[in-house]
Amino acid sequence: xxxxxxxxxxxxxxxxxxxxxxxxxxxxxxxxxxxxxxxxxxxxxxxxxxxxxxxxxxxxxxxxxxxxxxxxxxxxxxxxxxxxxxxxxxxxxxxxxxxxxxxxxxxxxxxxxxxxxxxxxxxxxxxxxxxxxxxxxxxxxxxxxxxxxxxxxxxxxxxxxxxxxxxxxxxxxxxxxxxxxxxxxxxxxxxxxxxxxxxxxxxxxxxxxxxxxxxxxxxxxxxxxxxxxxxxxxxxxxxxxxxxxxxxxxxxxxxxxxxxxxxxxxxxxxxxxxxxxxxxxxxxxxxxxxxxxxxxxxxxxxxxxxxxxxxxxxxxxxxxxxxx
Amino acid sequence: xxxxxxxxxxxxxxxxxxxxxxxxxxxxxxxxxxxxxxxxxxxxxxxxxxxxxxxxxxxxxxxxxxxxxxxxxxxxxxxxxxxxxxxxxxxxxxxxxxxxxxxxxxxxxxxxxxxxxxxxxxxxxxxxxxxxxxxxxxxxxxxxxxxxxxxxxxxxxxxxxxxxxxxxxxxxxxxxxxxxxxxxxxxxxxxxxxxxxxxxxxxxxxxxxxxxxxxxxxxxxxxxxxxxxxxxxxxxxxxxxxxxxxxxxxxxxxxxxxxxxxxxxxxxxxxxxxxxxxxxxxxxxxxxxxxxxxxxxxxxxxxxxxxxxxxxxxx
Ligand SMILES: Nc1ncnc2c1ncn2[C@@H]1O[C@H](COP(=O)(O)OP(=O)(O)O)[C@@H](O)[C@H]1O
Ligand SMILES: [Mg+2]
Numbered sequence: 001x002x003x004x005x006x007x008x009x010x011x012x013x014x015x016x017x018x019x020x021x022x023x024x025x026x027x028x029x030x031x032x033x034x035x036x037x038x039x040x041x042x043x044x045x046x047x048x049x050x051x052x053x054x055x056x057x058x059x060x061x062x063x064x065x066x067x068x069x070x071x072x073x074x075x076x077x078x079x080x081x082x083x084x085x086x087x088x089x090x091x092x093x094x095x096x097x098x099x100x101x102x103x104x105x106x107x108x109x110x111x112x113x114x115x116x117x118x119x120x121x122x123x124x125x126x127x128x129x130x131x132x133x134x135x136x137x138x139x140x141x142x143x144x145x146x147x148x149x150x151x152x153x154x155x156x157x158x159x160x161x162x163x164x165x166x167x168x169x170x171x172x173x174x175x176x177x178x179x180x181x182x183x184x185x186x187x188x189x190x191x192x193x194x195x196x197x198x199x200x201x202x203x204x205x206x207x208x209x210x211x212x213x214x215x216x217x218x219x220x221x222x223x224x225x226x227x228x229x230x231x232x233x234x235x236x237x238x239x240x241x242x243x244x245x246x247x248x249x250x251x252x253x254x255x256x257x258x259x260x261x262x263x264x265x266x267x268x269x270x271x272x273x274x275x276x277x278x279x280x281x282x283x284x285x286x287x288x289x290x291x292x293x294x295x296x297x298x299x300x301x302x303x304x305x306x307x308x309x310x311x312x313x314x315x316x317x318x319x320x321x322x323x324x
Numbered sequence: 325x326x327x328x329x330x331x332x333x334x335x336x337x338x339x340x341x342x343x344x345x346x347x348x349x350x351x352x353x354x355x356x357x358x359x360x361x362x363x364x365x366x367x368x369x370x371x372x373x374x375x376x377x378x379x380x381x382x383x384x385x386x387x388x389x390x391x392x393x394x395x396x397x398x399x400x401x402x403x404x405x406x407x408x409x410x411x412x413x414x415x416x417x418x419x420x421x422x423x424x425x426x427x428x429x430x431x432x433x434x435x436x437x438x439x440x441x442x443x444x445x446x447x448x449x450x451x452x453x454x455x456x457x458x459x460x461x462x463x464x465x466x467x468x469x470x471x472x473x474x475x476x477x478x479x480x481x482x483x484x485x486x487x488x489x490x491x492x493x494x495x496x497x498x499x500x501x502x503x504x505x506x507x508x509x510x511x512x513x514x515x516x517x518x519x520x521x522x523x524x525x526x527x528x529x530x531x532x533x534x535x536x537x538x539x540x541x542x543x544x545x546x547x548x549x550x551x552x553x554x555x556x557x558x559x560x561x562x563x564x565x566x567x568x569x570x571x572x573x574x575x576x577x578x579x580x581x582x583x584x585x586x587x588x589x590x591x592x593x594x595x596x597x598x599x600x601x602x603x604x605x606x607x608x609x610x611x612x613x614x615x616x617x618x619x620x621x622x623x624x625x626x627x628x629x630x631x632x633x634x635x636x637x638x639x
Contacts, residue, residue: 056542060449088545101536104555105635106562116544151634164540 002029003072003207004053004175010066011048011057011231013278019065020278023049023231025305026067032174035201035208037222037239039215039254043275045231046211047097050179053209054094055084072174090120093168097180099161103152110136110148113167120171135166139196158189162196169200176201179211194221215254219243227251230275230286233305237312247308247319249291285316293318329627336619343615344396348389350611351604357381362405364602401612402605406598411609414594421491421506421590422579425513428506429575432514433521438564440518441525445560446552448530456522463519468578472512472585479508489587509586513578517571524567528560535559562633569625576614 011023023045030036038046051057052064055076069076071092076084096102104112113132117123123131129148136144139162152160161181168176178197182190198221201208212218218225218239225242227235227250235248246252253271273290276282285291288298297317308314316322351358359376360367367375375381380388395402401411444456480488491505492498532538533556541555542548576592583592591610598606630636 054543056539058542085545085547089543090545094543096536096539098536102540104537104541104559106558106633115546119544119546153635167540167544 001070001073002031003034004030004209005070006049006053006067007070008067009049009052009069010064011045011052012063012065014061014063015278019063021065021231022062022278023052026226026228026231026233028226028233028236030175030207030209032207033201033205034224035210035222037218037225038209038211038228039213039218039225040228041213041254041271041275043230043277044228046213046228047179049228050094050177050209050211054092054177055088056094086120089116089168089173090171091173092175092177093171093173094177094179095161095164095168095181097183099157099164099181099184102164103160105152108149108151109155109163110150113148113163113170116167117170131170132166135170136163138169138200139163139166141166156189158185158193161185161193165193165196165200169204169206172204173206175207175209177209177211180213181210182217183212183214190217197221215251215257227254230282232286232315233313234287234316235312235314237309241309241312245309245312247312247314247322248316249293249318249322250287252322253290293321325627325630328630329623332623332626336623339619340616344393344612345389347608347612347615348392350608352385354604361602362604364405396612401609404598404603404606406601406603406606411605414606415591415609415613418589418591418594420493421588422583422592424491424494424503425506425510425579425583425588425590426575428503428510429513429517432510433518433571436514437518437521438525441522442529442552442557444522444526445529445533445556446548448526453526457526460519460522460526463515464523466516468512468516468581469585471515472509472582475508475512476586491588491590506588509582509588512585513575513582516578517574520571520574521564521567524564525557525560528563529556531563532556532559562629565625565628565632568628569622572621573618576618 006029007027009023009026010021012019013022014020026045026049028036028038038049040046048057048062053069053071053076057064064077071087074087076087079087103109107115110129110132113135114125114128117128117131118125121128133144133148136148141147141159141162147155152163155163165181176197181197182193185193194217197208197210200206210218210222215225219242222239224238225236226233227242227248229250235242235246235251237245242251243255246255250271257271271290276286276289282289284297284299284301285303288294291298295317301317303315303317305313305315306319308319351361354361357372357376358381359372359379362379363371363375380391392402399412401415403409404411404414407414440456440460444453444460447453476488479486486508487505488508492502494500494502496502529552538551538555541551546554579590580592580595582588583590584596587593591613595607595610597603598610
């Protein structure tokens with residue numbers, strides 16, 4: 001049994017009295033020590049999927065309407081609020097896309113880490129503080145015993161994201177969910193943060209769900225990849241297989257839009273058009289209006305998920321026809 | 325912090341000087357001979373001429389201003405025409421009532437405004453929120469004099485629980501229990517301002533609750549109450565603290581009405597009576613005291629603001 005099992009997850013958004021599906025039939029597994037990448041353009045439902053797993057969807061406008069999330073043998077969706085909270089920040093932790101605003105501006109970063117530690121572990125404040133300093137040095141913050149007393153506004157975006165990582169790892173989680181952790185950072189800092197995460201993973205054996213809109217980032221760091229488009233997983237495979245046996249035209253498009261180093265053109269052959277909004281009614285395959293291989297069938301019938309190769313699933317009527 | 329406070333105090337000086345000029349001109353801007361104004365309608369021309377010479381009204385205006393300012397700086401705010409006493413001691417006699425009234429009111433505003441605001445925000449959209457929000461709307465829109473009269477009718481006349489007027493000093497017979505005289509007035513004065521704080525706390529907490537760091541706090545597995553108080557309310561407090569300065573200004577004008585309705589021997593009622601008696605030196609003195617007080621309160625708000633928000637640099 002995998003550490004995290006998501007099965008047929010359905011999430012709906014309530015707008016103007018109507019329930020619109022935003023995430024539909026999403027399934028994937030993550031094992032201990034494994035990194036799953038979820039990739040897709042902005043608006044495809046990646047963050048909502050992550051928040052649903054973490055238990056942060058709370059609210060009346062966005063709701064889980066179906067499916068199962070199992071973590072470490074527990075059925076997360078049937079737990080009480082209290083039981084759920086005892087997992088959050090403890091055995092499962094999350095870091096977010098916005099390092100500049102994800103820390104509370106009025107508290108010292110050390111106190112924010114200590115709060116997380118003492119929520120889940122019996123420790124005195126002094127012990128938790130020592131642990132916070134240790135964590136800060138683990139995420140390579142220089143001068144950790146001084147920086148522990150800094151306020152967030154005294155740190156750069158990259159440093160704040162390291163603090164978020166330190167906080168997330170403070171209770172040795174089995175699963176770390178990272179929702180676009182480097183998107184808001186400078187390119188050089190991006191690489192440092194990703195390397196740090198990979199390094200910590202090998203040391204601590206944490207499973208990671210890494211969300212990105214950048215297939216380049218995913219390909220370097222993940223064991224396997226789920227490609228999401230408008231609320232569905234359209235292709236999923238082990239990372240090395242995804243690139244050699246690529247089967248969905250959307251994945252092809254994402255791959256083509258990886259910026260090429262040393263090239264005058266930044267974006268080669270990006271996918272034309274944009275992700276349709278929730279309100280736009282769509283029949284058939286959600287990608288068909290933007291697809292080069294579109295036929296009548298695509299416009300009328302939703303493609304079922306098929307096992308394209310062992311361990312490689314895809315949702316496309318013409319999965320064999322995409323050049324890898 | 326200390327250096328910052330000193331610096332802020334220095335920046336108050338030009339403002340205070342400007343205010344002092346306006347207050348000084350107050351008597352001189354009223355058309356007519358200032359000596360005649362000060363003495364009132366019944367004065368004879370001889371009395372007017374005598375006072376004019378006494379007060380130096382025949383000298384150039386700027387000379388008069390500097391003499392007046394020099395006196396003010398030495399604590400001499402002039403002499404009340406009605407009481408024939410130094411203005412400062414006339415104001416001082418109303419100070420106990422007004423200070424106690426203001427303190428009790430502030431306590432009510434905090435004790436009522438903050439918890440109900442927090443409750444209203446955390447229960448957003450439920451019937452609790454509906455009741456507290458419409459209650460706050462009502463309390464904010466009731467005129468002070470009307471609420472005061474209403475409370476007197478219920479709690480003094482009908483139930484007989486609290487006295488309806490006056491306030492013997494705490495040093496008089498009854499001692500600390502004399503504070504019961506201030507209960508209804510302070511509640512009257514607190515109601516609209518507490519309502520303002522309720523609405524402000526609610527609105528700022530709802531704003532803050534949408535911020536990213538609140539999601540981080542929830543991701544730590546903290547109990548919702550802890551998230552609401554330690555994270556949402558604590559940040560909302562920054563905006564609320566800023567509003568306390570405005571509340572103080574509103575409080576002063578409402579205190580005038582409240583002290584009159586409850587016949588309290590405070591500075592507010594003194595102002596009303598002094599206006600009716602055309603006791604201009606007293607009015608001048610009270611305005612000066614209020615201006616200084618207002619600046620001190622705003623300085624305190626600024627300092628509190630800097631304490632609450634580490635991003636504010638004290639430079
Ligand atoms: N709280 C919300 N209320 C309404 N719509 C939302 C909300 N959160 C997300 N959505 C919508 O759901 C869709 C998926 O959002 P999201 O999961 O954030 O996408 P991604 O992370 O892939 O960019 C988007 O169209 C977004 O507009
Ligand atoms: Mg997102």
